[in-house]
Amino acid sequence: MNLNSLLHVSRSGVNGMQKKMDVTSNNIANVNTTGYKEKQVSFRELLNNPTTNNDAPLAANAQVALSRGTGADEQSVNFSQGSYLQTNSPYDFAIQGAGFFGVRDADNQLVLTRDGNFGRDEVGRLVNNRGQAVEMNLTVPYQEWPTGTPVVDTYGNVSIVDGGTTTNVGRLVMYLPENNENLIADGNNQYRVAAGTNLATSDANPELFGDIAQNRLENSNVNLAQSMTDMIATQRAYSLNIRVLQSTDEMLSVVNRFTE
Incomplete structure (x- = not known):
């Protein structure tokens, strides 16, 4: 040489x-x-x-x-699963499984994330800590959600319990790309989906996307x-x-x- x-x-x-x-x-x-x-x-x-x-x-x-x-x-x-972190916020969610949450960026483009640290903004929308709206299938508009305690089941169905009354207000949508290698890191712990990639949603068979745990966040898998x-x-x-x-x-x- x-x-x-x-x-x-x-x-x-x-x-x-x-x-x-x-x-x-x-x-x-x-x-x-x-x-x-x-x-x-x-x-x-x-x-x-x-x-x-x-x-x-x-x-x-x-x-x-x-x-x-x-x-x-x-x-x-x-993309292996991270451990759970217990929290006190009813709008903190973790996915036990392969799915992703969806949020809308400033250009209203869908991006995926495993960070379920959510909350309500000043107009009542469910948003992440950057103010981006979380994808939900609403049955009740945000502005008409009753006051009370939010309860989310493992499939992402969101209900508000007010006294003895339970109102279903919508469902968190989970997403699953056909191949995680088609996800493009977009910064801020978010991913874009490469053009032409099939992206399944939890509208049908939500059990395939994983279970949602309330009052939990997923830790880093590092x-x-x-x-x-x-x-x-x-x-x-x-x-x-x-x-x-x-x-x-x-x-x-x-x-x-x-x-x-």
């Missing part, structure tokens, strides 16, 4: 470790973020270059290929101990690649002096 190739391999290692470090740091920063899903980076070997007898003396049956380094693939999301271990290993790998770059640079300096 010539020095230029070695520089390329080390540079790819530095870039890959930097991306891994960025993702791991982001996971650690969101360890207490409600409904946050851990991001992951996978690595792959870059295309090998074959070596022939014109490059280096080889045995007749030798098959040698020189690695061109490592590449960090696009980050993926670990394993803090594992993330800290990954960060230490990544820092060491980054340092090793930097040292190789420095050594290669020193060797190139020596070679250049010989050619002066």
